[in-house]
Amino acid sequence: MAKVKTQYQCTECGAVFSKWQGQCNECSAWNTLVESAVSPGAAKNPRFTALAAQSAQVVKLSEIEAEEHPRYSSGVSEFDRVLGGGMVPGMVVLLGGDPGIGKSTLLLQSMVTLSQTTHVLYVSGEESAGQIALRAQRLGLENTDLRVLTEIELEKILAEIQTHQPRVLVIDSIQTLYTSELSSAPGSVSQVRECASQLTRAAKSLGITTILVGHVTKEGTLAGPRVLEHIVDTVLYFEGDSQSSFRLIRAFKNRFGAVNELGVFAMTDRGLKGVSNPSALFLSQHSEWVAGSSVMVTQEGARPLLVEIQALVDSSHSPAPRRLSVGLEQNRLAMLLAVLHRHAGLAFFDQDIFINAVGGVRISEPAADLAIVLAMVSSLRNKPLPRGLVVFGEVGLSGEIRPAPRGQERLREAAKLGFTHAIVPQANLPKQPIEGIQVIGVDRIEKALSAWRDSFDVA
Numbered sequence: 001m002a003k004v005k006t007q008y009q010c011t012e013c014g015a016v017f018s019k020w021q022g023q024c025n026e027c028s029a030w031n032t033l034v035e036s037a038v039s040p041g042a043a044k045n046p047r048f049t050a051l052a053a054q055s056a057q058v059v060k061l062s063e064i065e066a067e068e069h070p071r072y073s074s075g076v077s078e079f080d081r082v083l084g085g086g087m088v089p090g091m092v093v094l095l096g097g098d099p100g101i102g103k104s105t106l107l108l109q110s111m112v113t114l115s116q117t118t119h120v121l122y123v124s125g126e127e128s129a130g131q132i133a134l135r136a137q138r139l140g141l142e143n144t145d146l147r148v149l150t151e152i153e154l155e156k157i158l159a160e161i162q163t164h165q166p167r168v169l170v171i172d173s174i175q176t177l178y179t180s181e182l183s184s185a186p187g188s189v190s191q192v193r194e195c196a197s198q199l200t201r202a203a204k205s206l207g208i209t210t211i212l213v214g215h216v217t218k219e220g221t222l223a224g225p226r227v228l229e230h231i232v233d234t235v236l237y238f239e240g241d242s243q244s245s246f247r248l249i250r251a252f253k254n255r256f257g258a259v260n261e262l263g264v265f266a267m268t269d270r271g272l273k274g275v276s277n278p279s280a281l282f283l284s285q286h287s288e289w290v291a292g293s294s295v296m297v298t299q300e301g302a303r304p305l306l307v308e309i310q311a312l313v314d315s316s317h318s319p320a321p322r323r324l325s326v327g328l329e330q331n332r333l334a335m336l337l338a339v340l341h342r343h344a345g346l347a348f349f350d351q352d353i354f355i356n357a358v359g360g361v362r363i364s365e366p367a368a369d370l371a372i373v374l375a376m377v378s379s380l381r382n383k384p385l386p387r388g389l390v391v392f393g394e395v396g397l398s399g400e401i402r403p404a405p406r407g408q409e410r411l412r413e414a415a416k417l418g419f420t421h422a423i424v425p426q427a428n429l430p431k432q433p434i435e436g437i438q439v440i441g442v443d444r445i446e447k448a449l450s451a452w453r454d455s456f457d458v459a
Helices: 076-083 103-114 129-138 156-166 190-206 225-232 330-342 366-381 405-418 443-456
Strands: 005-010 034-037 092-097 121-124 147-150 167-170 208-213 236-238 246-254 261-270 271-274 293-300 303-315 323-326 351-357 389-391 423-425 437-441
Touching: 005 190, 034 437, 076 236, 076 246, 076 261, 092 103, 092 225, 103 121, 103 129, 103 167, 103 271, 121 129, 121 156, 129 147, 129 208, 129 236, 147 156, 156 190, 156 271, 190 208, 190 225, 190 366, 208 246, 225 236, 271 423, 293 405, 303 366, 303 405, 330 351, 330 366, 330 405, 330 443, 366 423, 366 443, 437 443
Parallel strands: 092 208, 092 236, 121 147, 121 167, 167 208, 293 389, 323 351, 389 423, 423 437
Antiparallel strands: 005 034, 236 246, 246 261, 261 271, 293 303, 303 351
């Protein structure tokens, strides 16, 4: 009996080695080499299918005719937003998220709607056809022409693609597939990379919009080789708390649209429903305005969102005061405390500080700095910020207030939602007044605090 050949592959970059070693020589990652078994001829003579991309000739860039591919709707408006305006023929999308967060539910709803106007093939390697039918009944999705295939062997799936020529293909999930060319188990690094590569070649050569569902690790990253995220056109992450009914889809890579786009959904007994006004989710409804709360306008892709920032500053009873930040960067909190001490004369060294972005949204842009500062000062003084006030701006180490991108759009969104006052960086002052909102420009952290106190009569 022939000895099984083994190799070691890096889970970060996909590099292959003949023996195990602690560090990958390609990406310098530690303890990322995993063993996989391969057939003797698989690595030397890979059997590309008839769907492999044809070789192209070398041409000058100026001679290439750029064609704008028409987009078509996925059937879910919030999903279209994250995709960049809709689906594109030949587009390959990787959708990841925690188990049970709603990936299969969203795709089933979208594909059922699409199947009424185009040919869709839904390939499931995790559920039987009966389970998919039961889910469709629970969601009220009946009398549909959606074609379902329950298969995990790649060669059979490619044969079905050649036979039926679908316009949209869904693979749920890529970690369950395997190719007979490799002897390793489904879900291994080599299987995931090879299956994704062949499906991508098929999508590009036949113009099939392909959506791959990916598992995530316990750290929240997509499982499998890192090269999986490089070969696809779009990478989407499903986010949300299992205890909350709201779900977020964020685009981290998109060759056909803007990154950092955000789609907001509400989980109901009839599946996921798009939220047309997500700002209402991230603003608390206080019966009376309370100290330690400020409202900022963050920019998620092309959409401005109003988010409430809450701060609780309380006397510490331990020699090491706590600093906790949820939904915001922990390192920026420490930086803002140092700036307040140095340039505004406010000391927090004996205070416990807790910062929270309402609604479970994560804000990574530095334009949240000014809102965090005002919320902390409001909680420290136990003086609420006035109703109808919105703020945004980046705080520098020397105490300056730096401008935020798309300031005009942020202010218009705030005025549309009924906010009457705004404290913004001096550089973001609108050239023409915006109806319904009074804008105050500041260029220093001291001026921001005095503008709050002087303009709104706060002691």
